Amino acid sequence: MQSPQHLLSRQRKRSKALWCCLIAVILAILILIIVPTAVVLSRKNRKYPDGLPAKVLLPLYEFPEDSAWDPLYSAIESNSNLDFIVIINPDSGPGGMSTAPGAEFSPGIQKLNNYSNVQTVGYVRTGYGTRPVMEIVQDIETYAQWADVHSSLAMHGIFFDEAAYEYSPENVEHLYIINQFAKNSTGIREPRTVIHNPGILPDARLNTNNTDITVTFEQSLKEFHKMDASLQESPFNRTSSAFIVHSAGPADLKQFVPELSYHAGYLFVTSNKKNYYSSFGKNWQKFVDAVPTNASAATR
Template sequence: MDGKEDRDSRVLPRNSKRWRLFAFIFALASAALVALIVPLAVILPRPKYPKSFKSTVIVPLYIYPENGSSWDPLFDVITSRPSLNFTVILNPDSGPGSSSYPGDDFVPLIQKLNAYSNVQTIGYVRTGYGTRNITNVLDDVTTYSDWATIANATGLAVHGVFFDETVSEFSVSAAEYLTTINQAVKNATGLLSNKTVIHNPGTIPDTGLNVPDTDTTVIFEGPYQSYQEQAATLASLPLNRSDYSYIVHSLPTSMSKVNLRKFAYRLSELSEFLFLTDLSENYYESFGPDWRDFIGVMPT
């Protein structure tokens, strides 16, 4: 028999036992290979997060726009997360300042913020827990409203007002004070869109201060440890999550990204507007090294 005949004689019939054995071994090997290349993340248990709700980052932007670059960390995250909304509180000089104009350093950056579809800008106004002369408060509202009419500076109009240091204990005069300043915002012709009104008592206000036209209230402004102590009380509040804002600073630097995400998701169940930072001081005057991490865990 020649070489060709020898080779042909070694070809296995497809119905032979040896063929079936080889096919079985091949199938086992293929299954083992698939098991090896399945991503480890699929094999191992995934972190279980609380249910999340679409959130808005509320940013107290009390940073002077020095050299035009000090706001860059904010622009970076606005651009990288276009599906995440940002409410940016502008504070040129403990409010709009004494001038009708926000200043040359502010103008181009405010215009840049207003050009983003996922940003609403809000003007800062101090109320001194109801002790500041209401005429001065109303003048600040008017100044922000007039930004829309400044010649040769289009794109400056803001979307509402953030009233800081609002009173938290009920009295008839306190309720009237808040109602009056709210109405001034809603009636301001130069403000954009919904003319958002935000109150910041920094704590849970008396129910009698849930006055008309308040869109959201900062019911917690404090360190992470204080939040932990008040968590049960905050979770029991009756209004919709869109009525509440949380500002939590001094988060533990040792908190893992998994636990940070869980924390953000848990807060998103209770509040639509969130601000988180591990900074324990100057947290409104700087972004901090972990700024992008906090933005990265915000649910959309």
Template structure:
């Protein structure tokens, strides 16, 4: 099991230290960290010097993969703009003459969940811009629709009539912890026909859990997905802008799983 980390924390001195500490303490846990300096790559310019100094530090850990953040506005953003943002990330090493600024793939946020042929073609072109060639080390693609309907996940044609076959990971559920516990949602996610290795679950607004209960939650998520992120931050729009006090415990539970 692995951590999919929305690393939207501004990298002031020491701000990313919880990730470095976790990656060092748990070398068998893989972290995929999503970098998001300007709600995207700072199109038309580079990230500020704080980011340029900090991002290369991620590359000193073999178990940290980096992805650039690109929102598609549910395939409503002009495709040319999406491709420009992908290009901007791809060009960071060349523009800065620093290979340690090379990201390993792209995290597409706000992707559609219900299948439509035109949106599939849109996302296919965007994914191919990452998958084709050698601009991205791992050519890794993540989609985050926020929710994939259980009817899709439990369909025998899930891979044919969805966008899952375009991705390495799809975030099938991003919500409050209490909503994940809802019986119809919980049961449907656990009977998905899609391989766990292709799926991620992100839960925020976690309650204060004992280690034993946290271990159990991680085990239950693992029955659905091989990728997770849990945070007890409960403030809307701030869920991923800081490391919650439970971060280290979550990593320990993932390592133990």
């Protein structure tokens, strides 16, 4: 008969062996989880270390006088591989019932439409679903009539500002109707891009099948850092999402803009802390230079 001490020793050895096996299994599981993830991330960073190709979505709400739009022309001409979607906004919309933009705006619009890497879209306010459809339609029709005056004045899409963000059947119908009117308007030229700007992450059920781009963030850099995690979990695809960030210093841009591009395909970042879109911020050119393009991705 074995002594109690011998039995206890055998039991301890068996227990130690079981613990070793258990630890080995846990380590194997962790390796299976962590290593493939690390490989994927390293591949992603190796292929796109400076971000994914993106486009500039510029709210151009500055009156075109005294060479005010020159920073835009300069950025367009010095970045021929970067695409710009420029939101034209004469007066919180097309500016009355005129069939043509004002004399102050026409030369600038014609110049923008002459660039191959620029798409102009008209600004229309929607009042978060409260503005009557017929008023919105009238604004779209006014933009459409610009093309009748001259093709070089044509808009190539509509930017619906103050888009509804809370779900209701009425809001879904409201957005779908105005989208479809813009899509069907012959005066709005191809590609007839429809952009919604609720300013925040909207209910995903409002993402109708005739919406091309949704601005899922329009706030300060400080607020962006607070909401970064929730924005990364957005149900909206990167290729149909836009981020607009204000109050951002120039020192942040070189790393920040490429990071944004992993989550949104359309970007605008400004250093302006008020009247964000009525002038070009001090960091305008730095922002443009930081936006990844197809050409820059191809060289990596």
